[in-house]
Amino acid sequence: MAKSLIAGNWKMHGTAASAAAIAGELAKRWNNQNSVEMIVFPPFVHLTSVAEAVGGSDVAVGGQNLCQFESGAYTGEVSAAMLADMGCQYVLVGHSERRALFGETNETVAEKFKAAQQAGLIPVLCVGESLQQRQQKQTLEIVAQQISAVTEPVALQDLCRAVIAYEPVWAIGTGETATPEQAQEVHGAIRAQLGDAGRETTLLYGGSVNPSNAVELFAQPDINGGLVGGASLKADDFLNIAQQLIEQE
Ligand code: PEP
Secondary structure, three states, X not given: XXXXXXXXXXXXXXXXXXXXXXXXXXXXXXXXXXXXEEEEEOOHHHHHHHHHHHOOOOEEXXXXXXXXXXXXXXXXXXXXXXXXXOOOOEEEEOOHHXXXXXXXXXXXXXXXXXXHHHOOOEEEEEEOOOHHHHHOOOHHXXXXXXXXXXXXXXXXXXXXXXXXXXXXXXXXXXXXOOOHHHHHHHHXXXXXXXXXXXXXXXXXXXXXXXXXXXXXXXXXXXOOEEEEOHHXXXXXXXXXXXXXXXXXX
């Protein structure tokens, strides 16, 4: 069985103090006796304060991005080993904002994915189509390509040990969510693409998840949790969404 997971992407928001405050609140109120895992992805510069705030709790920490190279003259970059050293267990790879605004290609994403696994981090591979691609009925093809780009350099088994987040680009930060049927169609296709080994792969849905729409999304058979942006910046909302995932268990 795939493990259930709720992840919060804080993007480029907050101060060290506000990040530690949310993290402290989650650490105090969350325990994963229900087998749902919780992860937060703060900005790099807040990783230390967040890792301290969640220390000893059931809340895990991850980086929002990483460099594909191990070390060297890459000014401004952060390696997988550095993230692991800061206490990260996870890292987002190929978030649509990285792909669209910072020119990350499927090839770069594949290199980052590999670098993350080599350093012992669990990559959360983000995939999803643009509005235009959906309108042109290319959704399943685009998502399949984004996934196969990663399966070329890594073995399928390694991909199955990762987490995959389906995030339609048109639903991120827009308040517009995929319908549960739209989301399930893509999650089902991803699961089929992964074959037998993918039965245990955690598949998340992301794109304007909030306390009102989470329950129907999480009820879908191939959705094992959510990657939540805006709503993860409020501890109450994030915990409420996590609770709805527990209720599906
Ligand atoms: C995200 O950043 O991955 C995301 C899903 O954002 P939001 O929930 O705000 O749409």
